[in-house]
Amino acid sequence: MTEAAESTDVVRDVVIIGSGPAGYTAAIYAARANLNPLVVAGSVTAGGELMNTTDVENFPGFPEGIMGPELMSHLEKQATRFGAEVLYEDVVNVDLTTDPKVVTLGNGTEFRSHAVILATGSAYRELGVDGEKRFSGHGVSWCATCDGFFFRDQNIAVVGGGDSAMEEALFLTKFASTVTVIHRRDELRASKTMADRALAHEKINFVWDTEVTGLDGEDKLKSLGLRNLKTGAESTLDVTGLFVAIGSDPRVDLVRDQVELTDKGTIKVEYPSSRTSVPGVFAAGDVTDPTYRQAITAAGSGCVAAQDVEHYLADVKDLAAAAR
Amino acid sequence: MSTIDVTDQDFQEKVLNSDKPVLVDFWAEWCGPCRMLTPVLEELAVENADKITVAKLNVDDNPQAASTYGITSIPAVMVFKGGEKVATSIGAKPKQVLEAEFAEYLK
Numbered sequence: 001m002t003e004a005a006e007s008t009d010v011v012r013d014v015v016i017i018g019s020g021p022a023g024y025t026a027a028i029y030a031a032r033a034n035l036n037p038l039v040v041a042g043s044v045t046a047g048g049e050l051m052n053t054t055d056v057e058n059f060p061g062f063p064e065g066i067m068g069p070e071l072m073s074h075l076e077k078q079a080t081r082f083g084a085e086v087l088y089e090d091v092v093n094v095d096l097t098t099d100p101k102v103v104t105l106g107n108g109t110e111f112r113s114h115a116v117i118l119a120t121g122s123a124y125r126e127l128g129v130d131g132e133k134r135f136s137g138h139g140v141s142w143c144a145t146c147d148g149f150f151f152r153d154q155n156i157a158v159v160g161g162g163d164s165a166m167e168e169a170l171f172l173t174k175f176a177s178t179v180t181v182i183h184r185r186d187e188l189r190a191s192k193t194m195a196d197r198a199l200a201h202e203k204i205n206f207v208w209d210t211e212v213t214g215l216d217g218e219d220k221l222k223s224l225g226l227r228n229l230k231t232g233a234e235s236t237l238d239v240t241g242l243f244v245a246i247g248s249d250p251r252v253d254l255v256r257d258q259v260e261l262t263d264k265g266t267i268k269v270e271y272p273s274s275r276t277s278v279p280g281v282f283a284a285g286d287v288t289d290p291t292y293r294q295a296i297t298a299a300g301s302g303c304v305a306a307q308d309v310e311h312y313l314a315d316v317k318d319l320a321a322a323a324r
Numbered sequence: 325m326s327t328i329d330v331t332d333q334d335f336q337e338k339v340l341n342s343d344k345p346v347l348v349d350f351w352a353e354w355c356g357p358c359r360m361l362t363p364v365l366e367e368l369a370v371e372n373a374d375k376i377t378v379a380k381l382n383v384d385d386n387p388q389a390a391s392t393y394g395i396t397s398i399p400a401v402m403v404f405k406g407g408e409k410v411a412t413s414i415g416a417k418p419k420q421v422l423e424a425e426f427a428e429y430l431k
Contacts (some may be wrong), residue, residue: 150390
């Protein structure tokens with residue numbers, strides 16, 4: 001699969017940037033349409049956000065649930081089975097203004113392609129409070145499945161009120177003595193199933209209407225500064241671990257100046273199609289979606305993008321033939 | 325040379341007493357990002373075999389070292405030189421990023 005890395009003068013039909021459910025689903029459909037897609041999967045982000053999760057219970061077709069990494073491995077196998085090529089490299093630059101478009105990897109390889117699908121997903125949001133950087137890896141974490149182990153029999157906190165915050169809190173109860181969920185509002189945004197499970201858990205307690213204002217400790221995190229948003233009252237909470245699950249931001253740095261974005265910062269598409277503001281450039285998954293952001297919605301939009309690419313390439317070839 | 329495995333028992337000998345700087349990857353089976361980082365470190369080990377040793381330490385089997393160095397997030401990559409911890413990088417990062425962070429020890 002690495003010989004593709006050399007073929008820089010060949011113009012491909014489609015390059016897919018990203019390898020979450022959107023990227024791989026686009027690859028499955030594009031491969032089955034004989035478009036010979038190249039997936040630039042990322043060196044350490046391959047598989048996307050589900051690689052950091054455990055049980056995925058809401059992806060249709062798996063009545064008993066499936067582990068996130070296993071699901072992504074299935075999607076990759078399904079894509080390569082139909083001829084998609086996968087490279088575990090990072091894209092460092094794209095030029096979408098030309099035809100063919102140029103995609104440049106971290107190792108300097110350039111690919112030229114008539115169409116590009118942007119499926120770069122989103123990145124964890126940071127709290128933006130003092131000490132967050134300093135304690136990152138010393139108490140502050142964005143990955144419960146990676147780091148829960150280090151907080152056995154300790155008191156820890158989770159910030160956030162969505163499904164991922166509840167999932168992290170529930171997972172962390174396997175290790176921690178107590179898990180305090182700190183949330184800005186007085187109700188959870190999480191799905192009812194996840195919220196009920198967390199609210200009923202004896203190791204989990206909730207601090208409502210509250211934000212984290214600071215982090216304290218010497219080498220390691222020792223306590224959090226909190227402020228109640230309704231009363232303004234300030235307090236501290238002694239915890240050795242803080243898991244941040246306050247959502248994520250679309251990864252648009254590569255294309256920020258080349259495609260139109262929405263006021264939410266996502267890539268703007270001509271919904272229900274996946275067309276961006278640049279002809280031949282399509283986008284799918286979380287990078288386009290400020291609202292739903294589920295594995296299944298990402299997969300659905302990846303399917304849409306691959307079919308849009310197929311129609312685009314057919315139209316371009318028809319126009320070229322007519323011009324001759 | 326590829327990566328070597330180190331344990332709580334031989335950490336002193338293989339890491340702290342090493343003549344060359346040693347890059348230690350603290351990892352575990354259940355950590356997804358650790359698995360993503362493994363091939364990156366293998367490449368770094370092969371390409372910089374004359375300058376550094378790249379070692380892997382399983383935190384499940386070797387809790388002492390992880391505790392000594394206050395690790396609460398993995399993958400955690402630390403560089404040891406002359407018995408001292410001189411650099412740390414937390415999280416799975418692309419090769420180019422790690423090369424830049426540890427440039428001083430890869431010269």
